[in-house]
Amino acid sequence: MTVELVIAFLSTVGNFLVCVAVGINQKLRTVTNYFLVSLAVADIGVGSIAIPCAILTDIGLPHHNLHLCLLMLSVLMMFTQSSIFSLLAVAVERYLAILMPFCYQVLMTPRNAIMVILSTWLLAFLIGLIPLMGWHKPPPESGYCFFISVVDMTYMVYFNFFACVLSPLVIMFLIYAQIFATAKSQMRRIASVHSRRGEVPMTIAVGFHKEIKTAMHVFLVLFLFTICWIPLHIINCFLLLCPNCPVPLELLLTAIILSHANSAVNPFLYAYTMTTFRDTFKAIFLCCQTIRERERGQKCSNLKI
Secondary structure (H helix, E strand, C coil), X not given: CHHHHHHHHHHHHHHHHHHHHHHHXXXXXXXXXXXXXXXXXXXXXXXXXXXXXXXXXXXXXXXXXXXXXXXXXHHHHHHHHHHHHHHHHXXXXXXHHHHCHHHHHHHCCHHHHHHHHHHXXXXXXXXXXXXXXXXXXXXXXXXXXXXXXXXXXXXXXXXXXXXHHHHHHHHHHHHHHHHHHHHHHHHHHHHHHHHHHCCCCHHHHHHHHHHHHHHHHHHHHHHHXXXXXXXXXXXHHHHHHCCCCCCCHHHHHHHHHHHHHHHHHHHHHHHHHCHHHHHHHHHHHHHHHHHXXXXXXHXXXXXXX
């Protein structure tokens, strides 16, 4: 529970900083970052809503209230599904930017990006609420709200994992494979032109390199998401397909914590890999430090008076 609370705090504060950074820095207001803000909002939801709900259901609360229990258990699936759709939107956006640059200017406008974000959130909300609509186990006699005793594993494995998690992940990895394969051939072509003519238009080379660099950073976000969430889904598959196979409680708790921890790592990843995010975070911290120093000075002057 202590680890979960630490993750919840880091996830909420860190992703709030991501949203603030995009809001105050004009350079960060790109279509790619709009989708990353959507991802950050989902992670804020995990930290501020889903993890507290998970902690309550771990001790069996709410008691004798099936619909509230299902709603609390569905919250995490809603935010997780929104994260997946945000990552898928970024993958498609990177594909258009690198492989179809002329279509990109027409399709990926800020207005269209906002429409896509609203659509993904609506779809994620509906997918997460499916257990509440009826796809769940009969209410347990004890009345306690435990995940395994309430949520149907056929929903978690066949629908949630195979259809809503694994399929988008496979599509995203194929998209990035195509992006990086195209990038490799393009870089060879640029090098060939450079060797024959002695120069390459700088705007083309620099712009292409920037788009590829952004794709690599976002792919790292996707890779970490996969590493953090796949173990828990594999355990769910064991629980469904091999009900007599023992799953150590320590392993299950570690997989749950790892999946929740994914919501806290992205701000650190942005700060480490993206210079503009790092500089904006520093500016925010310096601004907060300056405000504190002014408040301290005001308090000291009041004491002297």
